[in-house]
Amino acid sequence: MVGAMRVQTLFDLSGRVAIVTGGATHLGRAMAEALAELGAAVYLASRDAERCERVAAELRAVGLDAAGRGCDITIQAQVDALVGQVTAERGRLDVMVCNAGGAFTTSYLPDASIDELRRALELNVTGTYASAQAAARAMIPRRQGRIITLGSIHGMLGADKRLYEGLDYQRSGPPYQAAKGAVVNLTRALATELAEHGITVNCVSPGQIPPPGTDPDFVERCRLATPLARTGTPRDLKGAVALLASDAGAWITGHNLVVDGGWSVW
Secondary structure (H helix, E strand, O other): OOOOOOHHHHHOOOOOEEEEEOOOOHHHHHHHHHHHHOOOEEEEEEOOHHHHHHHHHHHHHOOOOEEEEEOOOOOHHHHHHHHHHHHHHHOOOOEEEEOOOOOOOOOOHHHOOHHHHHHHHHHHHHHHHHHHHHHHHHHHHHOOEEEEEEOOHHHOOOOOHHHHOOOOOOOOOHHHHHHHHHHHHHHHHHHHHHHHHOEEEEEEEEOOOOOOOOOHHHHHHHHHOOOOOOOOOHHHHHHHHHHHHOHHHOOOOOOEEEEOOOHHHO
8 A cells, every 4th residue: 555654664663662671681681672673762670780781781882772770570669660760761661571570490289389379470470560550550641552471381381291301390380380371361451451541462472492501401302392393592582572562563452472483282
């Protein structure tokens, strides 16, 4: 159609402002980098403010607009303060990526502590809720915004215990699965809550993207269990977050975008 917006423009984030919680390491760093590469001013936030600023400095060194901030997402006042600082400095908040969370080395159910469940829910669910809520408050007056949460294939499926045979841990045990399942459905609830304000809320659920230091035997088992015959890398999430953060994804909300190399199809 003559006069229609070109696809490059749909993905352009120039002039927009984003926060990525847990933005200094692994998946968060890749997503923060993607948003900055598209032109956004990106704030990387986590409990380790020094690490966030080091990574932000690396992004600035290659011409990207990035800054680091300290924030514990399980403390509402800190999340509110982070969003307040960003909007005071930039005058707006367009994208919130609720990435901070985590899996833990957990015991199998008969030996597990209930505190493992409480910890998983606080970091993954309470932290996501607090981050989304603070972002929504900043976005509602402008009637636009993108909130992206981070689920997991383990929020959709049970874990295949055969992958962990011979290992002394199960990182994606029931506490983590329960928490990520809650994040996936929280996303749907927030999408319906915020749609009238022009805000989209979507979830990205990664498959097996092993962090540095993961047992090589476990990585190989995951590779063999993936239809595309490889485990993921952080950069595999860059396109997903670019779509959901930009105008290219303007008519997508309440969706759980699975990025798993086909893991969940069999």
